[in-house]
Amino acid sequence: MNDTTDDIADESTDDAAGTPVLRVRGLRKQYGAGEGMVRAVDGVDLDIGAAETVAVMGPSGCGKSTLLHLLGGLERPSGGQVWLQGRRIDGIGEKALARMRRTDIGFVFQSFHLMEELTAVENVELPALLAGRSPRAARERAAQLLEQVGLAERAHFLPSALSGGQRQRVALARALSNEPPLVLADEPTGNLDSAATVEVLRLFESLHRRGQTLLIVTHDARIAATADRLISMRDGAFVDETRLGGGSTGRLGALVGLED
Ligand SMILES: Nc1ncnc2c1ncn2[C@@H]1O[C@H](COP(=O)(O)OP(=O)(O)OP(=O)(O)O)[C@@H](O)[C@H]1O
Numbered sequence: 001m002n003d004t005t006d007d008i009a010d011e012s013t014d015d016a017a018g019t020p021v022l023r024v025r026g027l028r029k030q031y032g033a034g035e036g037m038v039r040a041v042d043g044v045d046l047d048i049g050a051a052e053t054v055a056v057m058g059p060s061g062c063g064k065s066t067l068l069h070l071l072g073g074l075e076r077p078s079g080g081q082v083w084l085q086g087r088r089i090d091g092i093g094e095k096a097l098a099r100m101r102r103t104d105i106g107f108v109f110q111s112f113h114l115m116e117e118l119t120a121v122e123n124v125e126l127p128a129l130l131a132g133r134s135p136r137a138a139r140e141r142a143a144q145l146l147e148q149v150g151l152a153e154r155a156h157f158l159p160s161a162l163s164g165g166q167r168q169r170v171a172l173a174r175a176l177s178n179e180p181p182l183v184l185a186d187e188p189t190g191n192l193d194s195a196a197t198v199e200v201l202r203l204f205e206s207l208h209r210r211g212q213t214l215l216i217v218t219h220d221a222r223i224a225a226t227a228d229r230l231i232s233m234r235d236g237a238f239v240d241e242t243r244l245g246g247g248s249t250g251r252l253g254a255l256v257g258l259e260d
Helices: 064-071 094-103 120-130 135-148 164-175 194-209 251-255
Strands: 022-031 038-048 053-057 079-084 105-108 182-186 213-217 229-234 237-243
Touching: 022 064, 038 064, 038 237, 053 064, 064 182, 064 213, 094 105, 094 120, 105 164, 120 135, 120 164, 135 164, 164 194, 194 213
Parallel strands: 053 213, 053 229, 105 182, 182 213
Antiparallel strands: 022 038, 022 079, 229 237
């Protein structure tokens, strides 16, 4: 485990092409020890530039979720370095980590993770309130985001009264609440039927067009087709990378039968 500090270290990474939104070097996570040890993430290097969408695909158990959890500060790495907007974030203290999760990373999970007792708009405004925005500003921003995901009319519904696709759209709106520089999505369509998958896919495309930086782990080739780059992962490591056109108008989008 790395040493921790409650301040985000100001260790910049200079790069001729500009500072990437996310830079990862030699990232590792192992579980257990001895014969039962699992190397879930085993030496990952990655740069994601501003406004880039990167998709990661790979077989079950290859370490995709663990990777996102490490990048989103939900789990601690066993080794390696991570910079978010040029700031070193691996090994930061709990307070700084919590702040980073609230304001710098938007997380979209396969199973939505909405607060069931809060309405859609209350779910979406929560991160902004936790980040210290005024109730009025947080509510205005939440209403705007729900409008963008096509759910303005359902703002006061509880999650239990929403379909899977609608829940994921609320979750996506919530992820954008604090305008994070990076959105991490873990199988965002994994629990959705194909109609709802297309709805969510459209939203990712539109986010991509608007310049949101995104890292998406997915089993769905249609989602991956919206990316600029597609990375294949096996046994905790990246084994292949393909540059796509980005957006479902790209070559792969055509292959999987999506129209724009
Ligand atoms: N908390 C944990 N303790 C022990 N082993 C773990 C833990 N979390 C994950 N693993 C192991 O790490 C490896 C990677 O798991 P991970 O969930 O990251 O894979 P994945 O590629 O996301 O799989 P899926 O596509 O099925 O969600 C697997 O072998 C898994 O069993």
